[in-house]
Amino acid sequence: MGFFFALNTRRMNYWLVKSEPHKYAWDQLLKDKSTFWDGVRNYQARNNLQEMKKGDQVLYYHSNEGKEVVGLAKIIKESYQDPTTEDTRWVVVDIAPVKTLKNPVSLEKIKATPELANIALVRQGRLSVMPLKAEEFDKILELGEE
DNA sequence: GCCAACGTTGGC
C-alpha cells in the first residue's frame, strides 16, 4: 500500500503562478483563506490551469513589485468556467494558502541558481501560469526556508 | 517610463 501511495504522491504536479501584488497580493490570499484564480487570457496559461489537479502545489510569485516567490499555495478546486466573463474559453481554479516562505526567493536569486536557470519564469517572462519540475519546486522551497 | 518578447488580429 505504501508503494502505491508513494507513486500517487509522485504524480502530484507543481506550478508557479504570478500575481501583481497591487492587484492581488499574497497577504490578501492569507486574509481571504482562498480565492479563484481569474484573469488568465492566454491559451498557454489557460492550458496549464486546466492541467491542475486538486492538491497540486503552487508557488506564488509577485511580479513587477517584489519580483520574488513569497508563498506556497495548493489547488483546492480544479478548473471551471471563469465567473468574471461569459467567454467560455477561460477558466479559473481555486487556491488556498499553505505557508508563507521564511525568506522570499527573488528572481535574481533564481537566475543565479544553476538548477533554476531554465525555468519558464526566466525563459518565458510573460507566461503567468507555468509548470515546474519536482526538483525545481523543491529547490525554490529550499531557498525559501534557508 | 522604456522597451523586448511574444501573443493576437486582420488585411491581403
Added chain:
DNA sequence: GCCAACGTTGGC
C-alpha cells in the same frame, strides 16, 4: 496562411 501592426506583460 502569411505577416505587419498592434496590444500586453513584466523586467529594468
